[in-house]
Amino acid sequence: MDLNHEEKERALDFRLLFSVILNFGITITEILGGIFSNSLALLSDAIHNLNDTTAILISYIARVLSKKKRDSKRTYGYKRVETLAAFVNTEILMVIAVYLLIEGINKLSNPSIIQGNIMLIVAFIGLAGNLATAYLLHSGSKTNLNVRATFVHILSDTFSSIFVIIGAFLIIYQKLYIVDAIFTLMISGYIFVESVPLLKNTVNILLQGTPTDIEIEKIKAKLEKFDFVKDVHHIHIWTTDGKDKYMEAHIRLQESLDQNNYDLDNCIDKLNKVLKEDFEIDHTTLQFEKNRCLEGEKVT
Numbered sequence: 001m002d003l004n005h006e007e008k009e010r011a012l013d014f015r016l017l018f019s020v021i022l023n024f025g026i027t028i029t030e031i032l033g034g035i036f037s038n039s040l041a042l043l044s045d046a047i048h049n050l051n052d053t054t055a056i057l058i059s060y061i062a063r064v065l066s067k068k069k070r071d072s073k074r075t076y077g078y079k080r081v082e083t084l085a086a087f088v089n090t091e092i093l094m095v096i097a098v099y100l101l102i103e104g105i106n107k108l109s110n111p112s113i114i115q116g117n118i119m120l121i122v123a124f125i126g127l128a129g130n131l132a133t134a135y136l137l138h139s140g141s142k143t144n145l146n147v148r149a150t151f152v153h154i155l156s157d158t159f160s161s162i163f164v165i166i167g168a169f170l171i172i173y174q175k176l177y178i179v180d181a182i183f184t185l186m187i188s189g190y191i192f193v194e195s196v197p198l199l200k201n202t203v204n205i206l207l208q209g210t211p212t213d214i215e216i217e218k219i220k221a222k223l224e225k226f227d228f229v230k231d232v233h234h235i236h237i238w239t240t241d242g243k244d245k246y247m248e249a250h251i252r253l254q255e256s257l258d259q260n261n262y263d264l265d266n267c268i269d270k271l272n273k274v275l276k277e278d279f280e281i282d283h284t285t286l287q288f289e290k291n292r293c294l295e296g297e298k299v300t
Helices: 003-037 040-066 080-109 116-141 145-174 179-206 216-223 264-279 294-298
Strands: 229-239 245-253 283-289
Touching (some): 003 040, 003 145, 040 179, 216 245, 216 264, 264 283
Parallel strands (some): 245 283
8 A cells, every 4th residue: 555545545534533523513403403493304404414423433433444454364354344334324324214204294294383593504504514524525435435325425414404404494484384394305215315326236245246347248258368268167256345356267278278388377467467457356366277167168
């Protein structure tokens, strides 16, 4: 790991920790504001923000654990802790979305008087805090799945704060108390829609599924173009954290060539070069064989 990369990682850790403190303050403010204003939308935003705070804290802890060096019990290291954290965060987010949906429907049929001025002030405070947190985490969300899950939390809460502000204006000037319930339902729907792709991605990683940007048939065809390869089979490709990709496969060598003259190290280098440059696969285990898997032509 180069120095510049280490500095970026430390900076991201600091941003995550600072975001925990910032969002906890926002959460307390919104809970008090929701209680005094009688706004479900504001309380919904507060609950959502509390989950954001927990999500960021989990992300920070996961990043610390993920940097532990691999050992005899964790031969792949602890990188998957971040993926597990992303999965837990997303699950919590979806549960909250369901809760907000139920509460929003209940309040839709029984709207109550809301203190719009308090609601508006607190919503602006929440929006400012969410925008600041989103700015802090934006760069890290592009390269880290765990931070990406946390960033989606914050982004969804930013939009919910905007909804609450719009609702507060409508309540203050139009006395449309029902918009509090309507915007609560909108916040719930947005959270759910944003969570589904993240959940699918994390589940695929935890189940050691093939990364979404990988097509096994293309890899098989590419490797079988080498003159020393008869076929490639028993291919397994997975990722531990959404970035590092691993592959294992059986390589059946051509029988027509003189097996004794194979430079096996050179063969491995050629195969790995293609896998790295064309498919971004850095970690491979390639098993060479002659007649051990005669069914190799039929399976991948």
